[in-house]
Amino acid sequence: MHPWLPFEWIAAIRFLREGRMQSLLIIVGVGVGVSVIVFMSALLSGLQANLLARTLASQAHIVVLPPEDVARPLRPEDGSLLGPLVQKQAQRLRSIDQWQRIRAHFSAMPGIAGVSPVASGPAFAVRGDANKSISLIGIEPEHYVKVIDLASRIADGRLRVNAGEAVIGIELAKDLGAGVGDKLRIGAADGATDTFLITGLFDLGSKSVNARNVYVSLRSAQSLLDLVGGVSSLDLALHDIYAAETLAQRIAAETGLQADSWIRTNAQFFTALSSQSVSSNVIRFSVGLSVAFGIASVLVVSVVQRSREIGILRAMGATRGQMLRTFLLQGGVVGLLGSLLGSALAWLFLSLWQLFARNPDGTPMFMISVEPALIGIAAGGATVVGILAALIPARRAAALDPVVAIRG
DSSP: OOTTSOHHHHHHHHHHHHTHHHHHHHHHHHHHHHHHHHHHHHHHHHHHHHHHHHHTTSSOSEEEEOOOOOOOOOOOTTOOOSOSOOOOOOOOOOOOTTHHHHHHHHHTSTTEEEEEEEEEEEEEEEETTEEEEEEEEEEOHHHHTTTSOOGGGEEEEOOOOOTTEEEEEHHHHHHHTOOTTOEEEEEETTSOEEEEEEEEEEOOSOHHHHHHEEEEEHHHHHHHTTOTTOOSEEEEEESSGGGHHHHHHHHHHHHOSEEEEHHHHTHHHHHHHHHHHHHHHHHHHHHHHHHHHHHHHHHHHHHHHTHHHHHHHHHTTOOHHHHHHHHHHHHHHHHHHHHHHHHHHHHHHHHHHHHHOBOTTSSBSSOOOOOHHHHHHHHHHHHHHHHHHTHHHHHHHHHOOHHHHHHO
16 A cells, blocks of 8 residues: 555555455446446437437428418497307418518527528429429528538439429439439419429438428529518527527517427427436436445445444544545445446447347447546546445444444
């Protein structure tokens, strides 16, 4: 033992070495608990990131729409209603009033990462005898890719939607028997039609989206949908996706427009994610609590077994504070060593998961990465838990009367 070490360190390490089997078992127990916590945290983070990426691959974090048309009853001069029933008015495709000014306002807001004007509506795609109902979406690519990364989802060709050009989904291309370089005729509900050259095929990971969406230039969509100079929505991307509902409510209150967040649109999915996080936290807390009780029980036994040695040390001049710190150090060392072992086991388990958990085509189910911060938090947390768990046995050791301890 190094002579320059403080007394507390020398005593703590010696006690751990004398009870090698006990120390080894509790370190392994702590390691298993930490490995479960790290493994679950990394697995849950990877799973949620994958689900969110798939869910938000084809939709904006917030979609700002014009306010709904409201049916208002007619009143005569005496103020009475003309009719007892008011039928809700059918919603029509309308533009956001002064959308350029509103876009500039959104772009200046600190929580918003991107704003894209969109002109979208129902239409029909015709090629030969094939006729498919589609969702026509007019975009400005340089702004749209900041909201939805369509450029990285191009399966064939490229993202180019100049005048008379369109990008369609791979499923729609299959249904129409079309490919890059072919012509496609698109007709709107009011009878307006236009012919487009297919410049790219995209795959957003959703079969329904790939079979429905057709992207053209903003001006082309405005012309076909009778929205000349207007847009049907403003799509927003946020820095913090979980703040979408709060920001959507703020936008609706400030502008009077309708703002739909991805959280509201996917309410059941978001509830499932929240429930998953809560259940995971409960499991991690239970594992951490069991680790703490394990460390405390072993150190309590250690105090009982070494009461004579503790009494001798006290008789030789060791203070109550030194004995207290000795057992607190034991708890901290056990927690730290267990956390390092647990991190190594978690890395092994995650490697095996990525090796064996694969899709039918051989690709990994989803990517999992262990953040260095997670290892640091696990190591620090296990050390703190070890120290807190050692507090009761440490106080018991410090309270021992040296004469009684030596006699007993």
